[in-house]
Every structure is written in structure tokens, then in C-alpha cells.
Amino acid sequence: MEQTETLLALFSRERVPLNQTELSLTLSISEPTVKQRMGEIYRKFSASFPELDNHQGAGKSRILHTKLKQKYYQPSQPVVAPYPEEFISIIEEKIRRFCGRQFVFETFQQFITDNPHGYFTIVGDAGMGKSSIVAKYVSEHKSPCYFNIVVERRNRPELFLKSIRRQLIDRYELLKSEDADLPKLLATVAGKLTAGERLVIAIDALDEVEQEAGENLLHLPITLPNNVYFLLTRRPFNLGQRRLAVSPGVPVKDLDLRDEKYMNFNQDDIKEYIRFFINTDPDYKDRLRNWIQTHSIADTTFVEQVANKSENNFMYLRYVLPAIANGYYNDLDLKQLPDGLQEYYQSHWVRMKMESKPGQLMEIVLYILLEIGTAIPCEMIAGIAKVDECDVAQVLEDEWVEYLKKQNLDGEICYTIYHASFLDFLKCKREMDSKRKIFKEVNQRIAEYLEKGMA
Known part of the structure; x- marks a missing residue:
């Protein structure tokens, strides 16, 4: 206890240890007693820090202070939420049943490796899993993010800038940046990045942005500092709607999920998603398996035929698989399932008698x-x-x-x-x-x- 008391007093100042006279006055003991206690402390710590035995004369307390600080002291860091509160629910919902898409992440990582900065855009039709890909990336990398959501009116440039500004200020402790525009924020952050560190900002659903024509969507900058990247998603645009202009030399790459070269990858991920539902999902696996057994269908046949019906659309599966589990298709076989997402919506519309009883x-x-x-x-x-x-x-x-x-x-x-x-x-x-x-x-x-x- 006496040695512990002495050690705590020795380091009561964070930067410089007390000397023997100061310890004597602080603890109200004689200097010889201080010297005797410190000798025992150095002997015990010498097993971990041999430098204490090798050092003769004054200065041992500084060596001990330095070694203890290097091994145990962690400076306090500001607590930064992994992502904004307004996006927590969508991220958690999107990653709940996430499967596959490894080819997308690998292609994006290669883009980062090959380029000092740039824009990488995932293109795909509604329901192909673009938002889920962004949510998964953000959840794993804790990247700054923004989800444009038209049905929540969360799709305007000023809302995007406000959110990203706050995320960057909190994450990188930026001073006097409350009114900074995006290029200035990115330049400031780039100056703070350590060797090997990169900033990736993920933005979902550029096609849902509400903004006057004539400028880049969300006023995204035409130039980027080194080690700054944007991961974007959007539905297909025609050439006049692209609205992402960049300066010459800024790398830009699109990964179109509809491209034929990704067909097999998409099919594999769709099948993995179906297998997750019938084998793992706690909400639906038992009822789906019961449906499969009642209809005397092999698991592989079920996976293959539902995958073909989905037309590589995850949103289709999100609706159809629970519908099968809930008994909406007990009187049908797999061939009678609707083809694709829009046909599923129409079949549900008819099933709810919306056509026969309009105005209800x-x-x-x-x-x-x-x-x-x-x-x-x-x-x-x-x-x-x-x-x-x-x-x-x-x-x-x-x-x-x-x-x-x-x-x-x-x-x-x-x-x-x-x-x-x-x-x-x-x-x-x-x-x-x-x-x-x-x-x-x-x-x-x-x-x-x-x-x-x-x-």
C-alpha cells in the first residue's frame, strides 16, 4: 500500500514526475523513506522494463513514467456516433438480411488502390440492392454517409451538406468549419489524414435528389483532394440526367449491376439470399420449409425457380418470400408466382381487390x-x-x-x-x-x- 501510494503521488502531474523532495512534502515522510520506497518500485518494474536496471543515477522516474505511459495510457478521444441518428434505422434494416455482393466491394477496393481519389458509382434498377450495399459498407467502415429518401423529403443539397458537414466536424475535430462548403471541408480533412488513411463518403440514391438543373447533384465538387473518395449509387440515367461533372484527371468509374458480366454474380447472391430465408431467417424459415415440404419441392428447385422469377431483384424476394411463408400462395406452384417486382405489385393489387372495388x-x-x-x-x-x-x-x-x-x-x-x-x-x-x-x-x-x- 505504501508503494502504491508513493507511485500515485509520483505521477500526480501528467507530464513530469515529482522529485524526491516534492514526494517527501506531498506524503509527509522523510526523503530517505521516499528513496527506499522508490527503490522497491524500480525493482518490481524492472522485470517489465529492463531499462530501469541498466540506468544508473537520477532519471529513473522519468524512464518509468515514459514506459508506463507508452504501455497503458490511452488519451481520451471524442465519442463519435458510427453514423447519423436519422440513418440508423435504414442501415440496420438494410444489413439485417444482407448477403453476398462481394464482387462490388472488391471492385471498389481495387478502384481505391489504383487511384489517388475519385468517384465510384453503383448503378442498378430499383430493388437490386444498391442501398443495402451502401448500408453494409457504412456499417463495416463507419464511413460518413447520406441516404437520399424522397418519401421522407430527405433529398435536397442543403440537407446533405448540413449532415456531412456535421459528420466531418465531429469525426475530425474541425475548428471553425460550421459554415464551410464541401470542397473546403474535404481539403481540411485531407490535411488531417495519416499515412495510409482514406476518407470515403457514401451517398445513396442520387436519382432521388431534388435539385434545379445546371449543377452537379448535391453540389459535389469537380475536383477532389488526394485520399478522398465518393461511393455513390443511382438508378440508370440517360446522358442528359447524369449531372456529375468532374475535372480532367479525376477518376470516375461506374459499376452497372445490370451488366452481363455481373449476371452470374447477381444470380449467386440472389440464391444465397433465398437460402438464408429458408435455412436461417428466424421469422420465416420454418413456414417456408413447411411450404416447400407440403408442395414436395426440393430445396434446390425452390431456390432455382424463385431466383429466376426474381429477375435478380432483391426487393422482389423481400416481398415474395414472406408472402409464401404467410400462405398467400398455398394454392399455386412456383411457376405461377409473378415474374419480377412490378408484376408482383400488380398481383398483390388484384389480390387486395383494388381493381374490382375501386375507391375503397x-x-x-x-x-x-x-x-x-x-x-x-x-x-x-x-x-x-x-x-x-x-x-x-x-x-x-x-x-x-x-x-x-x-x-x-x-x-x-x-x-x-x-x-x-x-x-x-x-x-x-x-x-x-x-x-x-x-x-x-x-x-x-x-x-x-x-x-x-x-x-
């Missing part, structure tokens, strides 16, 4: 969510539809639950359309169904509700 509450609720375009509570939907809130809750929680995203906003449960592909499906219905006047009626009810709220 289920349809009105969906069109309200489509026209509002942002997350709203059940109470507001009921107010617009002019029906009982319990009836709307049943639609939200039962009939269309897998197509909607439920989130807690300021203590209130709100709903939006889950995926952009279903949003596209509903927009197509709006365009093809213009004769039925239901959209005019829905928009009129929305206007009346908002006017009443402002009165």
Missing part, C-alpha cells in the same frame, strides 16, 4: 400517402379520408404493412411508402387511372384538411 379505403390511404409525399400520422390520414382512425389503423397495420415504413417522429408514429419502386407503381396507377377522378378527390380532401388546420 385501402386505395384512398395509399393515394393520400402518395400525394402527401412525407411521413404523416394515422390521425392525419383519417382526418383527410374523413373516416374513423381505427379503420385507417387496420389498413396501415394489416393490409399494407409490408409496403409502408413506420417511424417515430417526435413521439408520434408516422407512415410513408417504404420503397421508391412501389412509389413508382402507384404513380403509374395515377397516370393510367386519370379517368376515375379518385386522385382529384384525394387532393381535394388534402386541401380541405390543411385549410381547416390553418383556420
Whole structure:
């Protein structure tokens, strides 16, 4: 105990140990007693630090101080959240059943290895897993990130810059950067990177960005400092919509998931995803296996045929496999499953009797969510539809639950359309169904509700 007390007193100053006289005064003991205690301390630590035995005369306390600090002291670091709070739910949901895509990560890593900086874009149709790839990369590398989400109105340049600025300031302790633009932020961060360190900023769904034409999407810089990379995703653009101009010499690479050379990789990943559902997924594996056995189908046949029906679309599987497990296809064989995501949406639309009973509450609720375009509570939907809130809750929680995203906003449960592909499906219905006047009626009810709220 006496030696421990002496050692703690010796290093009570962080940078320079106390000398023997200072220790004597601090501990109220004689200097010979201090010398005797320190001799025992040096003897015990010499097994770990032989330098103490080899050093003669004064200065042993400094050697011990240096060695202990090197071995045990870790300076406090600011606690930085792995990714912004507003994206935690989407990242966790996207990586929950993540499978495969190793060829994408390997190609991106090779791009980083081969280039001092640059833009790498993953291109693919809705439902091909682009957002999941970004979420997986961010979860593993803790990269700064931004997810453009049109149904949440989280898709404007100023919101992107605000989020990325805050992430970079917190991560790299940037001073006086609250108003800095993106090129200045990147230059400052690049100056702080250590040897071998790189900054990768991941941005999902450039095609969902709402911005006036004439500038790079999200005002992404045309030049990049060394060791700074962007990992981007988007749906296919035509040439006039690309809107990512860079200076000559800035490396740019697109990986198009639809490319024929990735066909086998995509098929392998799709099959791995199906096998995960039937063998591992805690929510559906037992019921899926029961369906397979009841229909006397071999596992390999089930995987092959469902993979072919999916048309390499993970969103299709996200809907169809639970639908099979829940008994929606008990009276069908695999050949009768819908082909592709849009056909699945249409088959569900028919199954819910949306064609035979137009104008019913289920349809009105969906069109309200489509026209509002942002997350709203059940109470507001009921107010617009002019029906009982319990009836709307049943639609939200039962009939269309897998197509909607439920989130807690300021203590209130709100709903939006889950995926952009279903949003596209509903927009197509709006365009093809213009004769039925239901959209005019829905928009009129929305206007009346908002006017009443402002009165």
C-alpha cells in the first residue's frame, strides 16, 4: 500500500514526475523513506522494463513514467456516433438480411488502390440492392454517409451538406468549419489524414435528389483532394440526367449491376439470399420449409425457380418470400408466382381487390400517402379520408404493412411508402387511372384538411 501510494503521488502531474523532495512534502515522510520506497518500485518494474536496471543515477522516474505511459495510457478521444441518428434505422434494416455482393466491394477496393481519389458509382434498377450495399459498407467502415429518401423529403443539397458537414466536424475535430462548403471541408480533412488513411463518403440514391438543373447533384465538387473518395449509387440515367461533372484527371468509374458480366454474380447472391430465408431467417424459415415440404419441392428447385422469377431483384424476394411463408400462395406452384417486382405489385393489387372495388379505403390511404409525399400520422390520414382512425389503423397495420415504413417522429408514429419502386407503381396507377377522378378527390380532401388546420 505504501508503494502504491508513493507511485500515485509520483505521477500526480501528467507530464513530469515529482522529485524526491516534492514526494517527501506531498506524503509527509522523510526523503530517505521516499528513496527506499522508490527503490522497491524500480525493482518490481524492472522485470517489465529492463531499462530501469541498466540506468544508473537520477532519471529513473522519468524512464518509468515514459514506459508506463507508452504501455497503458490511452488519451481520451471524442465519442463519435458510427453514423447519423436519422440513418440508423435504414442501415440496420438494410444489413439485417444482407448477403453476398462481394464482387462490388472488391471492385471498389481495387478502384481505391489504383487511384489517388475519385468517384465510384453503383448503378442498378430499383430493388437490386444498391442501398443495402451502401448500408453494409457504412456499417463495416463507419464511413460518413447520406441516404437520399424522397418519401421522407430527405433529398435536397442543403440537407446533405448540413449532415456531412456535421459528420466531418465531429469525426475530425474541425475548428471553425460550421459554415464551410464541401470542397473546403474535404481539403481540411485531407490535411488531417495519416499515412495510409482514406476518407470515403457514401451517398445513396442520387436519382432521388431534388435539385434545379445546371449543377452537379448535391453540389459535389469537380475536383477532389488526394485520399478522398465518393461511393455513390443511382438508378440508370440517360446522358442528359447524369449531372456529375468532374475535372480532367479525376477518376470516375461506374459499376452497372445490370451488366452481363455481373449476371452470374447477381444470380449467386440472389440464391444465397433465398437460402438464408429458408435455412436461417428466424421469422420465416420454418413456414417456408413447411411450404416447400407440403408442395414436395426440393430445396434446390425452390431456390432455382424463385431466383429466376426474381429477375435478380432483391426487393422482389423481400416481398415474395414472406408472402409464401404467410400462405398467400398455398394454392399455386412456383411457376405461377409473378415474374419480377412490378408484376408482383400488380398481383398483390388484384389480390387486395383494388381493381374490382375501386375507391375503397385501402386505395384512398395509399393515394393520400402518395400525394402527401412525407411521413404523416394515422390521425392525419383519417382526418383527410374523413373516416374513423381505427379503420385507417387496420389498413396501415394489416393490409399494407409490408409496403409502408413506420417511424417515430417526435413521439408520434408516422407512415410513408417504404420503397421508391412501389412509389413508382402507384404513380403509374395515377397516370393510367386519370379517368376515375379518385386522385382529384384525394387532393381535394388534402386541401380541405390543411385549410381547416390553418383556420
